[in-house]
Amino acid sequence: MTTILRASSGRTGAAAGIAMMLLGVLLFAVNDTLGKWLVGTYAVGQLLLVRSISGLCAMAPFIARTERSSFVRVPRPRLQLLRILFSTMETALFFWAVAELPLAEVIAYYMAGPIYVTALSPFLLGERVGWRRWTAVAVGFVGVVLALHPSPETISIGTICALTGSFSYALFLVTTRKLAGTSGTVLMTAQLLAALVFGGALVLFQGWVQPGPVDLALMLLLGIGSLGGNLCVNQSLRLAPASVVVPFQYTLIVWGLIFGYVFFGEVIGPLTMLGTVIIVGAGLFIFVRERRLHADQITQSATGG
Template identity: 55%
Template sequence: MQSSSPLSAPFADSGAPGIAFMLAGITLFSINDALGKWLLATYSVAELLLIRSLSAVLLMAPFLWQAGWMAFRAAPKPGLQLVRVALSTLEVAMFFWAVSYLPLADTVTFYLAGPIYVTALSVVLLREQVGWRRWTAVLVGFAGVLLALRPSAASFTLPALIALTGSVCFAASLVTTRMLRATSNTVLVAGQIAATLLFGVATAPFVWVAPTVLDFALMALFGVFSVVALACINLSLKWTAASVVAPYQYTLIVWAIALGYAVFGDVPALLTLIGAAIIIGAGLYIFWREQMQVRDVAMPTVHP
């Protein structure tokens, strides 16, 4: 980036562009979640994901053309690439299946625990060292999940279990993405879109409901919002340090509560709110400890 860019100098250094893009991305994802829940009152998850993926493919077409077929052939660890897209497809399908039955705030709360699961899975899959402080935060985060689940014969339902399983798949997909960090963003995103498209093609014909023109347009917009939201978050992380922008992802729960109430009349239970607060606190603490470790490693040792 040239020094004449308006994003250089004090404005870029302040972190304002990165924060703005992160908030924009989270806002679009939140609107997408609410739009998806509204459409799922009439249409299936498979149909929704099929039309969303077709819309996303059209939007991504110029970038796919620019990347070329060789970018996909050269992608490292093809087996792990398949595992990653399978996990990402599962987590998306499970999220929207769960959100068609549960309030937005409940489903989003389960998914906010993803970074906590990542810490636990990283020990096994990435051989990362996790100290007792972060393990304590993981256990506290699990306690928050249990509170949000409100385990009882009446509330421990199949949709809640699906949401919980989906959040674990989400965490596993994040870990596999770490393992594939040499893969370009275009290939990673295109792989996810292609997998959900195949899922929709294979399953949507069995549950197809002919959409109205308006609903078809909303489903297409659903795909546009997904790609633009992801682009906003990627730009956020490119322009501003993750330590500055990552905590803003937790505004998801604020949007979920607000949209859930405004659109669907859902009022989250007190235990859900307490569980969400515990999960957010544990997630922020884990993130802070990871940033501390990175800083300590980067800081040169000075001998007296």
């Protein structure tokens, strides 16, 4: 009976974790769609500024409960600065990219971020990458090239922003991994403050377009939606193992295809679709392989091997 109850509890936790991951990804997709909708009328700096203000307001209760010393004496300050630089760059470049490219295409480029992380990890994290994952990295890069299908017609400001943004996202993930011991509230607050400053600086050059009540509410939702998505993903990882829930993050591309078609009439080409499938496959293989290696390491440690 105890075994049955434990199995049932495990299934319930897995189902709840998957549901939270799917909800978090949906919030990210809605957020990305709102960003694309708004960037057609308002400058990127204005979106970053308002998004950061609403995010900081939502974070206020968590900030208030955090020791002030945590914000003053942050560990590895230079790495913290690099992290917020990469975070600000990847967010701004995403908005610039979706202003020019289909939503699903930009999301596909960003989904290649974990592949870049694997390629960079031996050099920046000191981690060993075996031939299987290097093969997956190479296949993932083939997927990126197919999605890009480079030619004079396809290379544009939008593709450059998407590729640079996805690489910045990978560097953001690497620096976040190196700062794993830092409070999540401190990391998120620093991200929002940096985006606020950068957005404010851009507004000085790009100008400010007075939004109506609806558009202002949508801009404020950008910050709330991003935080809500992060909270759902974090909760999903508490409820279920990463090996169960993380693969569902790739449903973001499905939502990108649906929302891009419904709201913007976008249909991506066959080469881009093929490249997207390859990127997803390579990313999933790398994730599964890393989880297996991590489990093997735990087993060896437990047996004294």
